[in-house]
Amino acid sequence: DTGVSQDPRHKITKRGQNVTFRCDPISEHNRLYWYRQTLGQGPEFLTYFQNEAQLEKSRLLSDRFSAERPKGSFSTLEIQRTEQGDSAMYLCASSADRASTEAFFGQGTRLTVV
Amino acid sequence: DAKTTQPPSMDCAEGRAANLPCNHSTISGNEYVYWYRQIHSQGPQYIIHGLKNNETNEMASLIITEDRKSSTLILPHATLRDTAVYYCIVRGYSGNTPLVFGKGTRLSVIA
Numbered sequence: 001d002t003g004v005s006q007d008p009r010h011k012i013t014k015r016g017q018n019v020t021f022r023c024d025p026i027s028e029h030n031r032l033y034w035y036r037q038t039l040g041q042g043p044e045f046l047t048y049f050q051n052e053a054q055l056e057k058s059r060l061l062s063d064r065f066s067a068e069r070p071k072g073s074f075s076t077l078e079i080q081r082t083e084q085g086d087s088a089m090y091l092c093a094s095s096a097d098r099a100s101t102e103a104f105f106g107q108g109t110r111l112t113v114v
Numbered sequence: 115d116a117k118t119t120q121p122p123s124m125d126c127a128e129g130r131a132a133n134l135p136c137n138h139s140t141i142s143g144n145e146y147v148y149w150y151r152q153i154h155s156q157g158p159q160y161i162i163h164g165l166k167n168n169e170t171n172e173m174a175s176l177i178i179t180e181d182r183k184s185s186t187l188i189l190p191h192a193t194l195r196d197t198a199v200y201y202c203i204v205r206g207y208s209g210n211t212p213l214v215f216g217k218g219t220r221l222s223v224i225a
Contacts, residue, residue, distance in 0.1 A: 033212055035212075040217075042217050043215045045214065055210075093157075095209065100207055102163060105160075
């Protein structure tokens, strides 16, 4: 499978715990995006990487959220001190570094904070 | 904020064409129209995109009006598996900006 891969697919955690999600983009895709989606809403943009550089962050990305892409390949999204409001689907997408190109999404990580 | 307007829901009979409208009256000259769909509990799936000419691929056709202020996604023979939320998105040519999703149109294909 050469699509975008996300791990884990599901995560249940207690409030206050830290969680980390991983995204493996399509090989050679330079651009990587993280989104969050809550029930009944469209995906909301969180942050964007061009290779290892984090170029854009949404105001939704509070201080408790941090994303990295250290070698320009896979990326991690960490949430510290989780809150019940963090419960959502976290989606990763990647695209090639060229104009008017489509982005491809992974299947997402569903986080439930109890 | 999303720069597009879509009806919240539509129904379509199985085997018939599904025509999903989208208004993007503030679209700029270098912005493309993208369509994605999301089947329940899955990640969004790319369908098609275009600038000003009509586009067709194995999944769908995209018809963009001459003034580019609106477009229609056409699924020529809808099946039950096409039941999903369909998102119309306007995005700059460079492609280095994130896709901004609205609430989309929930298409229900009925047997």
